[in-house]
Amino acid sequence: MDLTNKTVLIIGGATGMGFATAQLVEKLGGNTIIAGHNEEKNNKALEQLSDAADAFYVDVVDPKSIQKLFKNVKGVDHLFVTAAPGGTGDFVEAPLEIKETYIYGKFWSLFMITKEAVKKISKKGSITFITGGFTKNPIKGTVLVSAAFHAVEGFAKALTVEMAPIRFNVIRPGFIDSGFWDFKEEKEREKLFEENKKQIAVNRIGRSEDIAQMATTIMMNSFINGQVIEVNGGKLPT
Numbered sequence: 001m002d003l004t005n006k007t008v009l010i011i012g013g014a015t016g017m018g019f020a021t022a023q024l025v026e027k028l029g030g031n032t033i034i035a036g037h038n039e040e041k042n043n044k045a046l047e048q049l050s051d052a053a054d055a056f057y058v059d060v061v062d063p064k065s066i067q068k069l070f071k072n073v074k075g076v077d078h079l080f081v082t083a084a085p086g087g088t089g090d091f092v093e094a095p096l097e098i099k100e101t102y103i104y105g106k107f108w109s110l111f112m113i114t115k116e117a118v119k120k121i122s123k124k125g126s127i128t129f130i131t132g133g134f135t136k137n138p139i140k141g142t143v144l145v146s147a148a149f150h151a152v153e154g155f156a157k158a159l160t161v162e163m164a165p166i167r168f169n170v171i172r173p174g175f176i177d178s179g180f181w182d183f184k185e186e187k188e189r190e191k192l193f194e195e196n197k198k199q200i201a202v203n204r205i206g207r208s209e210d211i212a213q214m215a216t217t218i219m220m221n222s223f224i225n226g227q228v229i230e231v232n233g234g235k236l237p238t
């Protein structure tokens with residue numbers, strides 16, 4: 001099983017889980033197209049990929065930018081989306097304007113992307129989204145994150161019916177040291193990793209490669225469809 005002659009579009013592919021997936025896709029013989037809203041990061045990633053790889057600008061909260069991306073890319077066999085602006089925040093202080101919330105950054109961006117993607121993607125292809133552990137185990141400050149994740153998981157499941165035979169799946173990662181947490185000070189980040197490690201059965205924080213392995217498995221196995229797959233090292237009871 002490999003990805004020879006397959007083209008994989010990874011939105012969010014310049015960094016973290018998306019970039020690890022781009023690298024693995026190439027090892028498995030596929031061609032990668034990465035897309036993101038930071039040209040510098042796109043170019044840096046492209047330098048580390050093969051000559052066949054390509055990069056495009058896209059801002060996932062801008063419908064025109066999404067339409068332009070899908071106009072520019074030729075055939076796509078598989079799509080993996082990790083990009084999602086926004087994050088946690090106090091429920092009481094949450095803005096009433098939906099465009100300023102994580103619901104828009106996570107869920108509505110995928111809605112807009114998928115509407116364009118289904119016009120371009122191979123009927124034998126797949127689309128994979130990312131949610132996270134807050135779907136099942138919300139903590140304070142994750143009301144909109146959890147709501148967005150639930151929406152994405154329901155969206156994917158229903159799409160498998162409406163858009164068959166294109167496959168839709170969701171990876172629900174645990175705690176992953178993908179660079180996503182780099183906004184925190186090093187000491188604070190290390191403390192966070194140590195605390196989280198105690199709750200993970202395999203006693204380590206996840207790596208971007210753990211997610212890349214699952215993302216490519218989903219692409220290659222045409223019988224995986226409509227699933228939410230947890231990749232979290234096993235959670236210990238707290």
Ligand SMILES: NC(=O)c1ccc[n+]([C@@H]2O[C@H](COP(=O)([O-])OP(=O)(O)OC[C@H]3O[C@@H](n4cnc5c(N)ncnc54)[C@H](OP(=O)(O)O)[C@@H]3O)[C@@H](O)[C@H]2O)c1
Nearest residue numbers: 012015016017036037038059060083084132175176178180
């Ligand atoms: N890491 C974890 O522990 C964890 C756990 C559960 C779920 N997740 C999910 O995983 C995803 C993050 O992936 P990651 O961990 O690999 O982090 P990451 O490296 O930050 O990847 C996200 C990528 O998306 C890009 N992006 C952000 N906003 C964008 C926009 N408006 N348009 C286009 N691209 C945009 C980012 O670019 P910039 O950096 O330039 O903004 C970055 O390249 C999120 O959806 C998150 O919910 C992560």
